[in-house]
Amino acid sequence: MGLIAAIEHVIKKPIWDCQMCGQCVLHDTGMTCPMTCPKTLRNGPCGGVREDGHCEVKPEMRCVWVKAEDRSRNMPLLPTVWREHFNNLRPPVDNRLKGDSSWKNAISGRDKETPPGWTPATEAPEAEAKA
Amino acid sequence: MSRLGELLDKGDELIITGEAPVIDGGTLEDYEAKLAELALWCDAMNATDNTAAHAHASNVAMAIAMQRVGVEPILQVVCRDKNRIAQQADIMGVALHGVENICCLTGDDVTAGDEPEARRVFDLDGPQLIRLANSLKEGRYLSGRKIEPAPSLVIGAVENPATHPLDYRAQRAAKKILAGARFLQLQICYHPERLEAFVAALHLNGFTEKCAILPSVVAVKGPGPLRFMDSSVPGISVPAETIARVADADDSAEEAYQLVLEQCQHALALPGVRGLHLTDFRKDGSISRLCTDLGIRPRSERESRANDFALAN
Numbered sequence: 001m002g003l004i005a006a007i008e009h010v011i012k013k014p015i016w017d018c019q020m021c022g023q024c025v026l027h028d029t030g031m032t033c034p035m036t037c038p039k040t041l042r043n044g045p046c047g048g049v050r051e052d053g054h055c056e057v058k059p060e061m062r063c064v065w066v067k068a069e070d071r072s073r074n075m076p077l078l079p080t081v082w083r084e085h086f087n088n089l090r091p092p093v094d095n096r097l098k099g100d101s102s103w104k105n106a107i108s109g110r111d112k113e114t115p116p117g118w119t120p121a122t123e124a125p126e127a128e129a130k131a
Numbered sequence: 132m133s134r135l136g137e138l139l140d141k142g143d144e145l146i147i148t149g150e151a152p153v154i155d156g157g158t159l160e161d162y163e164a165k166l167a168e169l170a171l172w173c174d175a176m177n178a179t180d181n182t183a184a185h186a187h188a189s190n191v192a193m194a195i196a197m198q199r200v201g202v203e204p205i206l207q208v209v210c211r212d213k214n215r216i217a218q219q220a221d222i223m224g225v226a227l228h229g230v231e232n233i234c235c236l237t238g239d240d241v242t243a244g245d246e247p248e249a250r251r252v253f254d255l256d257g258p259q260l261i262r263l264a265n266s267l268k269e270g271r272y273l274s275g276r277k278i279e280p281a282p283s284l285v286i287g288a289v290e291n292p293a294t295h296p297l298d299y300r301a302q303r304a305a306k307k308i309l310a311g312a313r314f315l316q317l318q319i320c321y322h323p324e325r326l327e328a329f330v331a332a333l334h335l336n337g338f339t340e341k342c343a344i345l346p347s348v349v350a351v352k353g354p355g356p357l358r359f360m361d362s363s364v365p366g367i368s369v370p371a372e373t374i375a376r377v378a379d380a381d382d383s384a385e386e387a388y389q390l391v392l393e394q395c396q397h398a399l400a401l402p403g404v405r406g407l408h409l410t411d412f413r414k415d416g417s418i419s420r421l422c423t424d425l426g427i428r429p430r431s432e433r434e435s436r437a438n439d440f441a442l443a444n
Contacts, residue, residue: 038240039210039237039256040256042259043257043258044258044299045296045303047237047291048243048294048366049294049296050365051295053296056240063295065296069296069299087302087306089309091259092255092259095254116275117266117273117274117276118262118266118273
């Protein structure tokens with residue numbers, strides 16, 4: 001782990017239980033780390049949430065995504081654009097980035113890279129135009 | 132194209148899907164006999180993927196077996212047991228055998244099954260898997276590598292209308308529809324008001340035109356399975372009064388039948404609902420009785436003559 005990653009870990013671990021996936025999406029998920037979901041789901045709660053809002057896998061824990069959804073709507077000071085991103089389809093995790101600094105990858109744009117087959121063919125020209 | 136695909140293209144006819152029984156040993160002939168009753172009524176049936184995290188004959192083998200005995204399969208693919216490479220291989224593998232219908236699920240956790248010590252995978256999640264299946268349909272693996280010719284796929288998914296966060300469930304369904312799901316088989320729901328709110332939210336926003344909503348019902352024989360689902364199936368809760376209604380009846384089996392009949396009638400009366408997904412735990416001919424009571428014709432009649440069931444608008 002590099003120096004930047006170490007600093008990031010020291011700050012984010014105690015606050016968000018950061019798992020150092022290296023491609024942070026906290027701001028889009030109500031400042032709740034989706035990698036703390038036992039299924040590491042990045043696109044919302046699974047269908048197994050218990051009647052009390054707790055996790056299927058860890059009954060003592062409130063579902064990470066129940067928490068995230070609540071916070072994305074109700075957390076004070078959260079920028080509107082972050083709230084709006086909550087429903088975005090987040091791409092599959094790039095497992096090569098685990099342990100890396102997500103700050104570094106955000107600055108370089110590495111964390112936005114997706115496999116070529118991820119962007120639908122119908123949207124590809126538009127995506128290229130944006131890039 | 133698959134019958135399910137044709138029905139989805141038509142956009143206004145009843146669709147009945149079913150949960151095929153799992154395979155734990157036996158021959159193809161045994162399996163054909165097990166499928167027989169549901170097959171009379173269903174347009175297509177799920178080749179399940181290690182349901183509730185229990186190992187069974189694989190989804191791929193099951194889909195091919197169904198194809199061989201003349202039942203249209205829907206290949207279920209869950210994210211719990213395999214990574215993205217293996218998931219793509221399974222979808223491409225069944226496509227080789229003419230299977231087109233794919234249902235994408237996140238899947239129960241390993242702790243829901245009888246081998247809770249197993250490693251969980253979840254390399255992708257349900258919505259990502261839908262997008263991946265669409266990529267294959269467009270003629271590309273996730274890597275971008277070309278597939279020629281591209282497989283003809285009919286892609287769907289699942290959603291649970293009855294669990295938390297309740298107000299968010301329709302948005303999650305919408306996310307799956309935007310990712311490319313053309314049908315959604317819903318988790319079994321014992322809270323009619325939750326199902327109503329979920330379907331209404333999708334219908335109001337035009338999503339039911341893009342995607343067939345298929346609420347699930349399960350035919351059970353008494354209060355036992357209701358209690359089991361309430362306590363042990365992740366994401367299903369059964370109100371105490373519903374269990375009591377069946378448990379306290381003079382004829383529990385008949386009361387359980389009436390309950391499922393009411394659930395079907397309620398679901399089919401909701402604007403935006405295109406049909407039902409049926410599971411049979413009774414295995415006593417109740418599915419035939421149920422469809423007959425609902426005024427649904429057998430699949431062969433719907434296919435060849437008239438699929439004239441009046442859906443709510």
